[in-house]
Amino acid sequence: MxxxxxxxxxxxxxxxxxxxxxxxxxxxxxxxxxxxxxxxxxxxxxxxxxxxxxxxxxxxxxxxxxxxxxxxxxxxxxxxxxxxxxxxxxxxxxxxxxxxxxxxxxxxxxxxxxxLPEHSMIIDSLRKEDNTLMKPKADRGKWAEGLGVKDLSKGEKAEVVYHAGCLYCYDPELSAIARDTVLLLKQAGVDVGIRGSQETCCGSTAFQLGFQGEFIKFAESNIDDWNAAGVARVVTSCACGFGIMKSVYPLLGRQMKFEVLHITQYLDELLKQGKLRFSRSFPARVTYHDPCNLGRKSETYVPWKGTEKKVLGQFILREPEKAVSRGWNGVYEPPRDIIRSVPGIQFVEMERIMEYSWCCGAGSGVKQTMNDLALWTASERIAEAKSVGGEAIVTACAWCEQNLKEAVRQTGGNLMVYDIVELVRQAL
Amino acid sequence: MQIVVCVKQVVDPEMPHSAFRVDPEQKRVVPPPGTPPVLSPFDQNALEAALQIRDRLGAKVIAVSMGSSLARPVLSRTLAAGADELILLEDPSFRDLDSFAAAGVLAAAVRKIGEVDMVFTGRQSSDWDSGITGCVLAEELGFPCITVASKVEIADGQVRVERVIADGFEVVEAPLPCVVTIDSALGELRQVTLQALSAARKKPLRLWKAADLDLPPLPPPRCELLDLFVPKRETNCEFMDGDTPGAAAARLAERLREEGLL
Structure with missing residues (x-):
């Protein structure tokens, strides 16, 4: 285990x-x-x-x-x-x-x-509806209606499967971003498909809340389905999904015959290959919020088993050497490269960035169970964005975006909150 | 009217196969970390049966659970679903009781509650699948017992039950008080809302130890667990050759006969 x-x-x-x-x-x-x-x-x-x-x-x-x-x-x-x-x-x-x-x-x-009692509702929803949001499983693929995108659950084949993630599937505002993402991928000539109503949660929330058994079921099922679909790449907009697929899925011992990419990595690649080109300017002073699951938590965790020896009364030597995940290898540059390449944009960094980034406050079920903590945490980030003169804060995670937007609404500020895909769509 | 529903906390029957472990020394299933126990699924159906009667006729529904280490958040779900009271029979001596001893403890609790018109249990628990406790509980209480119920109605002091049988169902009537064991055909336990979860915190939760019950000496175990193991499953695939499909089929029939399968 x-x-x-x-x-x-x-x-x-x-x-x-x-x-x-x-x-x-x-x-x-x-x-x-x-x-x-x-x-x-x-x-x-x-x-x-x-x-x-x-x-x-x-x-x-x-x-x-x-x-x-x-x-x-x-x-x-x-x-x-x-x-x-x-x-x-x-x-x-x-x-x-x-x-x-x-x-x-x-x-x-x-x-x-x-x-917590609220967790039992989240887990019940996972068991019955395959999502953490208490939404019907049958409605999961509705966001893609009319897009003409391949549906791998119906036997169609594609090189890339786009895994939207729970929030992008069910939240109307965020669904528009998932639709934009598919349109962008198609525009770039990517052979992309989705799993429609058969897409399921990545299991990230269950894992973070400690419901390991529930997590394992979803993780194993996702790996098996993507292997069976024969896709070369799994691209996701969900930072939590990306984080768990990169950091924890490999520990389950199942062969993963596909590469996992976050949408920011893939868009960055497509922009650098010239398959997508910006044509419009976005004149604003913009800062970027690192989602924890895309950044420091996306390194593949390597559990260590071995022996420890104390030398000189204080230093610990480990045999074999321990691989330490310090957060250095998270996805930090691709989203920044995308933002920097948008014409007219003035990119400015906040004080706490990359592996030392301040959390938005929504993770690990906190948004669903302790919204006061989630909103206070987001308001701190908003204050930080404003302190560096940011007119807009861009992020790459549905939970971060939703929580930051709610905090801006609550505090009555004028800071704009964008998903990075929105930024790309506006600048194309 | 007062209805008692017996609910058992069990190892999650829906845990991932890859996480399932058995300790052969202890002869126990090892619950993996991060896999909480759940209410036994048939006991959830039993609670639903009681709540349906409460909705139609008005009744006090009391959930009762027994064990040596009971998880409050798991069992509090009975209150959130609609039970009016939860009684936990928790004592170190209640660890690993067999169905007969468990029924004895539950019967003592029902007697202590007092005026009880009906007792519901699941048809069997999802861990050991014995299906004995409900019947022995009825025996202990001196109540009639109707098993594997898919529908329960009460009229004129009688309970009218539809029982699941192999080729359909049969209808049985009995006087109150009685014990009814419930099948999944009765329906899933109703959905729990966030408001109900909050409200459940204010409902009465009682803790009764062995000393709180007028408990006769528990009978010695009537079953001995000799071994507990995950059966080995082997699959061998052998292809039958033949010049024609008919010859291959004949060869297949011979092989099946050799293996004693025909």
Missing amino acids: ILELKDYLDDMKRCARCSLCKWPPLAQMKSWRFSNNCPSIARYNFHTYSGGGRMALGLALAEGRLDTITDELLNIVYRCTACGACDSSCKYNAELEVLWPIYSTRAHLAGMGYF
């Missing part, structure tokens, strides 16, 4: 409570105002809400030191977007796994039957 709390006992024991998981590394910090990296500890300001605190909690659970699982404990466990910022910051100095013990703590609790 993937998420076993006992596999992380050494990491959890070795956490020195240094609290470096709470901030970006000092060398990356640019101002006091935007010096937090973890929405949970920044908002609640009690150690258990931080990466290190969650390690202590996980250790207590693994060692059987928690007699009762209270509602408050569950609230703390799930008041976290599992954005992985703590993990990236910790690994700047140390090599402790922080994010996977957080996942494993949730899996441990879920295995005992402890989760």
Whole structure:
């Protein structure tokens, strides 16, 4: 199994409570105002809400030191977007796994039957309707009606399958972006198909909430279906889907006979090949928000098994050497290259970017279960975008876009929020 | 009217095959991390049966579950679905009881509840599939028992039940109080809403230990589990050659006869 709390006992024991998981590394910090990296500890300001605190909690659970699982404990466990910022910051100095013990703590609790009531609705929806949004499975392919795109679930063949993702399929505003994406791919001459009503959730939310069994069912089914369809590439707009397909699917031990790409990677490739060309200007000062699942969380995780030896009383040597995912190899440049290549655009970076990016607040079921935390986190990002003079914030994740838009509406600001595909469509 | 529904927390029968493990030493299924227990599916049907009667005639529906370590969020789903009260019979001594002992504990709980008009259980639980508990519970309580019900109606102090049988269904009547075990043909448990989940937090949840029940000594186990294993499944594919399709078919028939399959 993937998420076993006992596999992380050494990491959890070795956490020195240094609290470096709470901030970006000092060398990356640019101002006091935007010096937090973890929405949970920044908002609640009690150690258990931080990466290190969650390690202590996980250790207590693994060692059987928690007699009762209270509602408050569950609230703390799930008041976290599992954005992985703590993990990236910790690994700047140390090599402790922080994010996977957080996942494993949730899996441990879920295995005992402890989760939030709202999660049971999300999981019920997955079991009955193959999506996390409580929408009918039969309606999943409706967004593509009239596009004339191949439907692989009906036996048609294509080189590329476009996996829209739950939100892009069901949210009317985001469905328009999925339609635009297919039109862009067709315009570039890509042999693309979809799976219509047979497309299912990637399982990302189930995984992040700790429902490992449910995740495995969806992941195995998706891999088998894409292998059977004979596609060479799976292209997705869903950053959460991309992150989980890249980082966790390979751990299931099933052969994946296809390459997984996020739409930003594919559009960047098509633009650089000259298959898509911008013809219109987009005169605006624009910044880019890195979705966690497209960035630091999209590196393929390599579980480590081996022996550890302490030398000189403090240094840990591992045999064999451990592959450490520091978030360095996420998808950072393709979306930035796309934005930079749009005529007339003035691209400006925010303070917390790439592997040290601030989360939008929507991840890991937080948007569905704790909207107050989601919106507060998004409002912090909006403030950061404004602080660098951004007139618009571009992102590449449906959850980020939806959450940032809601926060802008709530705070009454005039910052525009764009999906990167919208930007491309407007500039073509 | 007061209806008791017995619900059992079981290992998720829909867990992925690749995650299914058996500990042969302990003779136990090892629940994989991140796969929560669920309400046994037939017990969900039983709860739905009780709620349908409550909707038609008005009744208090009490869900009762028994075990040594019960997951509140899983069992609270009974309250969210509409049960008025949840009683957890939780005690270390209730670990791994067989159907006869389990029925004894449940019967003690029903007696403690008092005036009970009906007791519903699932036709069998999805973990061991024994299908014994409901019947023994009726025996313990001295109630009539009707099994494998697909429809339940109450009129004039009588319960009228449609039972699933091999070639259709039969109709059986019994006086109240009685025990009815419910089949999936009765219908799925109703959808739970977010509002109902919130409201469920305010409904009564009682915890009864073994000492809280007037419990006679539990009978020794009547079944001994000798072994627990995942059966090996082997597939061998052999092609029959022949000059003609008829000759190949004849050869196939011979091979099947050799294997004792014909």
